[in-house]
Amino acid sequence: MIQIEGTTVRQTGADVEKNWSIPELLETYNALSEEPLDERIMLFRQIVPLAQEMYGDLSETARLHCDFWQNLQPWLIESRKYEYTVKISDTYRWELEVGAEGLFFKDISGQYGAAGEVRSQLFSDFWFYGPLMPLPDLETRKQVLAQLQNAFERKGDALYNSHFQLIEYPSYANPPIWEDGDYHVSDFVIMRDFGVDYGRQNFRDGLVSQGFISFEQCLHRSDIPEWAIPAKVLRDIKNRLRGIEESESEEVFSEKIAEEKQEPARKTPKTETEWLELGAYGNDRDKQEAAQVLWENYRNEKSVEILIGLLPNPDSYWRDYVFNTFAKMPDSEAVHDWILKCLNGDDAVYFRKSVDVLRMWGLFGNPRLNDENLLRSLNWAEKEMHTAAFREALKKVSSILS
Numbered sequence: 001m002i003q004i005e006g007t008t009v010r011q012t013g014a015d016v017e018k019n020w021s022i023p024e025l026l027e028t029y030n031a032l033s034e035e036p037l038d039e040r041i042m043l044f045r046q047i048v049p050l051a052q053e054m055y056g057d058l059s060e061t062a063r064l065h066c067d068f069w070q071n072l073q074p075w076l077i078e079s080r081k082y083e084y085t086v087k088i089s090d091t092y093r094w095e096l097e098v099g100a101e102g103l104f105f106k107d108i109s110g111q112y113g114a115a116g117e118v119r120s121q122l123f124s125d126f127w128f129y130g131p132l133m134p135l136p137d138l139e140t141r142k143q144v145l146a147q148l149q150n151a152f153e154r155k156g157d158a159l160y161n162s163h164f165q166l167i168e169y170p171s172y173a174n175p176p177i178w179e180d181g182d183y184h185v186s187d188f189v190i191m192r193d194f195g196v197d198y199g200r201q202n203f204r205d206g207l208v209s210q211g212f213i214s215f216e217q218c219l220h221r222s223d224i225p226e227w228a229i230p231a232k233v234l235r236d237i238k239n240r241l242r243g244i245e246e247s248e249s250e251e252v253f254s255e256k257i258a259e260e261k262q263e264p265a266r267k268t269p270k271t272e273t274e275w276l277e278l279g280a281y282g283n284d285r286d287k288q289e290a291a292q293v294l295w296e297n298y299r300n301e302k303s304v305e306i307l308i309g310l311l312p313n314p315d316s317y318w319r320d321y322v323f324n325t326f327a328k329m330p331d332s333e334a335v336h337d338w339i340l341k342c343l344n345g346d347d348a349v350y351f352r353k354s355v356d357v358l359r360m361w362g363l364f365g366n367p368r369l370n371d372e373n374l375l376r377s378l379n380w381a382e383k384e385m386h387t388a389a390f391r392e393a394l395k396k397v398s399s400i401l402s
Helices: 022-027 037-046 048-053 060-071 123-129 138-149 215-220 231-241 272-281 284-298 302-308 316-326 333-344 348-363 372-377 380-385 388-401
Strands: 002-005 008-012 017-021 080-087 091-099 102-107 117-121 177-181 185-191 196-202 206-213
Touching (some): 002 037, 017 022, 022 060, 037 048, 048 060, 060 123, 080 138, 102 123, 117 123, 123 138, 123 215, 185 231, 215 231, 272 302, 284 302, 302 316, 316 333, 333 388
Antiparallel strands (some): 002 008, 080 091, 102 117
């Protein structure tokens, strides 16, 4: 519940109890997020007279938000729905509904949660910071801004052009990825073609958490939490969006792989052939680097053969590294073949690691593998007993990967 008491807004509820000052409300992104959207809209319109009394003491941000709510007439916003898709390895369907009640993003395919889940956004948060969820088409963003502009009482003043920066989104054959952690658990940030994914994953549970922040919010918000996108990664993302070449891309946040004993200096390979030679004749670290470059730069399936060659190493690090890498190569036919070989083989560790890879593929874009009943049937005990459930699950996975 929210109510105005003098120049303070009091918020109370089962999980929250807080007093907000007027400037704090106007400067905070997604303020009062626990409350119903219609009540939040009503409250922001109600505090405008209070904000105007202290207008000279407000920050520039608070003044713009005050002007926004003073001028916006929500009942004049034309109701409209936009249907669109975003694509990773699978295509996800979205719907945005804009009207007097607010902005509502419907995750039809369940890309970031339950299928059909709807997330709401305040008019002012969209106007100043950008879309809450993916909205990849530039023309659609322009049209939504126009819907809000058409509902302003005054046209053409400073507020009219104070909205978030309109940009063409980048397109990536190999999206920039930052990771921090090891094979047990790792945090990730990925620049997609439609915004930024962030989250945490581990090999036992797969994807533990996942979130989304639009490119516009990366550029305009000052409160993005460190646990979602670390500061230096956020700086790199901003540089990329602004077309600045100097960056810290693909650098691991903190923890580095321990260095092996000093090796003689070698000339860095320049061509695909030279990387193949390094993968064939180098030490384990050389092979690790060669496999990464061959896949990321050339999509060369020989990288899989090089990685498999690291598995006999008695250090369990390499086994976990190889399968963790395979989890990030869902488009490789050679990896598909290896996973099926492990599922049909007699090595229990490789078998379980392969099931973990399938689970990651399901979570990160292949809906046919995002089937817990299917993966539950792929367990070592049922394999040893050669049960009908296991045989059927193996047949289904073979069909998906073939």
